Amino acid sequence: MATVTFNDATRVYPGADRPAVDKFSLEIGDGEFMVLVGPSGCGKSTTLRMLAGLEEVNSGTIFIGERDVTTLPPKDRDIAMVFQNYALYPHMSVADNMGFALKMAGVPKAERDQRVAEAAKLLGLEEYLARKPKALSGGQRQRVAMGRAIVRKPQVFLMDEPLSNLDAKLRVSTRTQIAALQARLGVTTVYVTHDQVEAMTMGDRIAVMKDGLLQQVDSPLKLYDEPVNIFVAGFIGSPAMNLMPAKIVEGGAQIGDYTVPISREVLAKADSDTVVVGIRPENFKIDTTGISVDVAVVEELGADGYLYGTISGSGDDAITAQQIVAHISARTAPQRGTTVRLNAIDPATVHVFAEKSGLRIS
Amino acid sequence: MPHFLSAKPDSRFIPLPWQLPLAQWPADLLVALPRGISRHVVRFITVGGVFYAAKEVVEHLAMHEYRMLTDLRRLDAPSVEPVAVVTGRVDGRGDPLDPVLITKHLEFSLPYRTLFDHGVRPETVTRLVDALVVLFVRLHLIGFLWGDVSLSNVLFRRDAGEFAAYLVDAETSELHPSLSDGQREHDLSIAHLNLYGEFLDLEAGGILDKSLTPKVLADSIITRYRDLWGELTGAEEYAGGETYQVEDRVRRLNALGFDVAELDIDTAADGSTIRIQPKVVEAGYYSRRLMRLTGIDAEENQARRLLNDIGIFRAREGLQHLDEAVIGSMWLRECFQPVLEAVPSQLRGKRDPVQVYHEVLEHRWYLSERAQHEVPLLQAAQAYVHDILETLPDEQVSLDEPTVEVRLPANPYDPSAGFVDDEGPLPPDPWETGDDADLPPADFLDIAALRARQQG
Numbered sequence: 001m002a003t004v005t006f007n008d009a010t011r012v013y014p015g016a017d018r019p020a021v022d023k024f025s026l027e028i029g030d031g032e033f034m035v036l037v038g039p040s041g042c043g044k045s046t047t048l049r050m051l052a053g054l055e056e057v058n059s060g061t062i063f064i065g066e067r068d069v070t071t072l073p074p075k076d077r078d079i080a081m082v083f084q085n086y087a088l089y090p091h092m093s094v095a096d097n098m099g100f101a102l103k104m105a106g107v108p109k110a111e112r113d114q115r116v117a118e119a120a121k122l123l124g125l126e127e128y129l130a131r132k133p134k135a136l137s138g139g140q141r142q143r144v145a146m147g148r149a150i151v152r153k154p155q156v157f158l159m160d161e162p163l164s165n166l167d168a169k170l171r172v173s174t175r176t177q178i179a180a181l182q183a184r185l186g187v188t189t190v191y192v193t194h195d196q197v198e199a200m201t202m203g204d205r206i207a208v209m210k211d212g213l214l215q216q217v218d219s220p221l222k223l224y225d226e227p228v229n230i231f232v233a234g235f236i237g238s239p240a241m242n243l244m245p246a247k248i249v250e251g252g253a254q255i256g257d258y259t260v261p262i263s264r265e266v267l268a269k270a271d272s273d274t275v276v277v278g279i280r281p282e283n284f285k286i287d288t289t290g291i292s293v294d295v296a297v298v299e300e301l302g303a304d305g306y307l308y309g310t311i312s313g314s315g316d317d318a319i320t321a322q323q324i325v326a327h328i329s330a331r332t333a334p335q336r337g338t339t340v341r342l343n344a345i346d347p348a349t350v351h352v353f354a355e356k357s358g359l360r361i362s
Numbered sequence: 363m364p365h366f367l368s369a370k371p372d373s374r375f376i377p378l379p380w381q382l383p384l385a386q387w388p389a390d391l392l393v394a395l396p397r398g399i400s401r402h403v404v405r406f407i408t409v410g411g412v413f414y415a416a417k418e419v420v421e422h423l424a425m426h427e428y429r430m431l432t433d434l435r436r437l438d439a440p441s442v443e444p445v446a447v448v449t450g451r452v453d454g455r456g457d458p459l460d461p462v463l464i465t466k467h468l469e470f471s472l473p474y475r476t477l478f479d480h481g482v483r484p485e486t487v488t489r490l491v492d493a494l495v496v497l498f499v500r501l502h503l504i505g506f507l508w509g510d511v512s513l514s515n516v517l518f519r520r521d522a523g524e525f526a527a528y529l530v531d532a533e534t535s536e537l538h539p540s541l542s543d544g545q546r547e548h549d550l551s552i553a554h555l556n557l558y559g560e561f562l563d564l565e566a567g568g569i570l571d572k573s574l575t576p577k578v579l580a581d582s583i584i585t586r587y588r589d590l591w592g593e594l595t596g597a598e599e600y601a602g603g604e605t606y607q608v609e610d611r612v613r614r615l616n617a618l619g620f621d622v623a624e625l626d627i628d629t630a631a632d633g634s635t636i637r638i639q640p641k642v643v644e645a646g647y648y649s650r651r652l653m654r655l656t657g658i659d660a661e662e663n664q665a666r667r668l669l670n671d672i673g674i675f676r677a678r679e680g681l682q683h684l685d686e687a688v689i690g691s692m693w694l695r696e697c698f699q700p701v702l703e704a705v706p707s708q709l710r711g712k713r714d715p716v717q718v719y720h721e722v723l724e725h726r727w728y729l730s731e732r733a734q735h736e737v738p739l740l741q742a743a744q745a746y747v748h749d750i751l752e753t754l755p756d757e758q759v760s761l762d763e764p765t766v767e768v769r770l771p772a773n774p775y776d777p778s779a780g781f782v783d784d785e786g787p788l789p790p791d792p793w794e795t796g797d798d799a800d801l802p803p804a805d806f807l808d809i810a811a812l813r814a815r816q817q818g
Contacts, residue, residue: 014539053544074548086401087514087556089563096566097559104558104577127789139794141401165401165423165533167460168804177793197807221816224809238807282809 002065002078002155002188004028004051009060011046020046022212023060031186033179035203037193039235043212045160048192052158053077064155080154083162086145088133095120095129098147112151119150122181138166142174146181157182157189163198175202196236200224208232230358233278233351239306239325241278244291245355248273253352256292256311258341262352262362269361271354278351279344281306284326286334290343293324298333305330312339367428368446374410375464380451383459384418395467395759400514400531406467413467413759414445415530421449423533424461430532431465437504438646440497441529442468442517468528470714470757471517474560478569480755487574488582489525491557493518495586496619497527498553499594500645507545509534511553513560520713520757521661522720550587554580594620597639602630608638615640619662621647655690656698660716667720671697697739704743709751711758722746 008023021043028034036044049055051062053074061070069077088097099116107115120126123143128136133144149157162178163171179202182189193199199206200220208215208223208231216228227233233241246253252262253275260277267275292312299306307328310321326342334340344350352362364380379387384403393413395406403418419427424447431444443466451459474490482490494516501508508515508529515531538545561576570576594615600607612622624642629635648665652658660668672693676682681689701722702715713721726742737745802808 052548054542054548056542056544074544075551087512087559089559089566091563091567092559096562100559100562101555103562104555104580124791124793127791131789135788137791137794140791143793165420167420169801171804172801195804197805200807200809200812219816220812224812237809238805 003030003063004034004156004188004190005063006047006051007061007063009047009050009062010058011043011050011055012058019043019058019212021050024212024214025060026207026214026217028188028190031188033182033189033191033202033204035191035193035199035206036209037196037199037206037235038209038215040194041211042209044192044194044209046212047209048158048160048190051077051156051190052079052081078155079158080149080152080156082149082157082159083142083145086141088136088141088144090132090134092132093130094125094133094136094144097133097144098125099151101148102151115151115153116147119147122150122184123147138170139173139177142166142170143177146178150181150185155188157187159189159191161193162191163193163195171198178202197238200236206236208235210235226360227278227351228360230276230278230353233353233360237280239281241280241351242284242324242326243353244277244279244311244322244324245274246277248275253277256313258289258291260291260344260350261347262350266352266362269354271356274355275361276353276355276358278353279349281325282327283345283349284328284342285345286326286328286332286340287343288341290341291324293326293340293342294321295334295336295338295340298328298336300330300333303330304328305333307334307340309340363450364448365450366446366448367425369432370445372409372445375446375448378407378409380448380462381453381459383453384416384462393759407464415442415465415467417463417465418460419463419533421461424449424463427463427532427535430535430537433537434501434506434529434532437506439501439504439506439529440526441532442466465530467759468517468519468530469759470717471519471528472757473517474513477518478564481569482571484571484573487571487579489523490518490527491579491583492586493521493525493527494557495583495590496645497529498549498583498587499590501529502541502546502549502591503594503643503645505538505540507536507538507541508532508549509536509552510556511549512556519661520717522663522667522717523724524663526661526663546591550584553583553587557583590618593618594643595640597626597637599635599637602633602635605636608636611638611640615643616647619647619666620645621650655686656694658694658698658716664716664720667723668698668716671723700740701743704740705747705751709747711756712751712754713757718746718751721750725750 005028006024006026008025009021010019010023011021012019024047036047038044046055050057053069053072057070061068063069064077064079092100095116098119099112102112102115116129120129123146125140125143125147128140136144163174166174175198191202203220205217205219206223207217210231216223216232223232223236227236230243234243244255246255246260248267248270249259252259255277293309294312295307295309297308299308305328307326309324311324314322324342350362351360353359354361366375378391384405387405387407391407393406393408395413400417405416407414407416428444428447431441434441435443445464445466447461447463449461451461453459477486477490494513497516498508498511510531510533515529516527517530518525518527558576558580561570561579564570565576598607598611608627612625615622620643622640622643624640626639626641628637646662648669649660649662652660652665652668655672658668672690675693675697676689698719701719705718722739722743725746726737726739729737729742729745
């Protein structure tokens, strides 16, 4: 078990005009499940690879526990890349398929057997140990691949988009299994994904990255409830938060013909005459007062539904107008083509961001 | 309506049953060819008399692999030829199916499974490892991080007395301007473990020669890789007077089959030492030369052999005064073509033409030794056809005929699926209770559940 610490770790690719990862600092607790998430090119994989020893660290340091591993070769870091090898060897038993790396490392047979048995128990594969792997399902193959990493008892597990080659169904079940397993094993884990839903459902904490810079590190709920800037606000959540530019007026900020009430103290922190108001789809309700929205589509999903529309008078046509998504109850679903007023269910769910810096001011 | 991405579109692919999962394709479209272990559904299909490999894989990986294979071809690295990616597939009920990546089947190629199924001598195993190492180093030299080096992910072709390896799976790969030491070490450690696993598996299957041990074989890939990488890229320092050492180094690289495109030479200010380091080396020294002289496309060792033969031809015929290119075309006309014409057309699928020529040269040497005089080339060719070629298996396309285990394959079109299960019904699996239908969609964020979890 160990902590992982990045201190201003920076990676600049030769010929690039800005770092792929810029002064990345992060402390990952012992046994923590840390997810690095962000859009393609944000530097999350490069960060993981610096930790794995696959990418040179141009400046800064990386520690695993008390050990400075910044310049250590990958094999000396006591880490395991999970899901690196999915190949199942047809002539070998499931047990041998799980434990062969230990055999290569010269671990005595008794200890090998014990570690494999422990891993198999955790993975629900005990009954399969003596069998050949040919009849295993996709999910069972995944578990054997996890078992290969588990038996090595590394200090840190690294996973780089491990679910990206799975179909949607297996992806959902495997992510739950990985998270549950990690919690039981308590091995510090760094997990990279571009998928914010995956990040939110799996991580103890999530580090959101963009353009090589760390934006925010927090628990899933904190990220969701208090995003530090417009990027995190828009990136976390599905469907995404509605982010609406609004002119500062007396008592709040104006969207269409409606003034969203915002306190004077918050507005005082604005850096221009406009703020960006953020409201999540599920924090809207249809009300007698509120933002006027022309309903374009209503998507009913059982008892719930989503309303898609545009802010009345916000643009010349449906393309240029500001798009709005709201979660509604199917009972109150309006007709398409009508106009409704949407209000926040609670003033506390209204997020306000400075226009220029993009930083949260509410 | 499926969408085809292809640099060389072939309309014969359009009518194939794209609405069916590959695993359900009708037998008349399929060919039973052996292949390595794969985590995806792979089938060999025949279209217009040509064989292709079709792999069902999620879209971003299919696109990635298509592009990587295209890049490898452009960089002249030995790899299979990508043909197309078929996306936008839906089944009869309108549900989406994963895209299919199509690559051309490499003629006269031998998957390691086929080689081992037919029994392999210990020295052949070493040659296979050597071929894999040469491919591995060549890929690293061009900045290609493989990510999954294994015997399953290459195909072998005969190359005179050696083998040449071709990459067939680029799914996990990345192309960089150059690789860091950490990246190479990582790739090497994956290779080490994968090869160990594969040799252990062959041992468990009883098809690895008893004199060989998986650990020693897997370790040998590391030492061989380091030796070759060191020779190709390492810096050397000499005393100032020993300038001939520079030429010597270039000769050594050529002997390994590499051209030196850039060489760094640093001389100490006082002239006491010279330090040299190859900066850009390119594989294919002999095959490029043979191609230039004769237009023949050959593997590296085959090319070396043929170039030697051209040299002997030149000396024997007293043609030293003629231009090389002229000699090349004379040799083609008087030696190479007559030998190939001596091979009856029904035997031409047994070996590729250049390999036939090499084997005829070998046979002539053997016949001449025995006869104590030089046997004419054509006579040796006829003897080779009769004594050897007729008895060899067909290798243009090696069909899957497992000889070691006489058990029924679970699926004759997917040999890697193993054999019909004789272990009885599967035991219960607590993790697979079959209630997958209740799973939320992959892109649904259940924030209420998250809150409940946090509070509970």
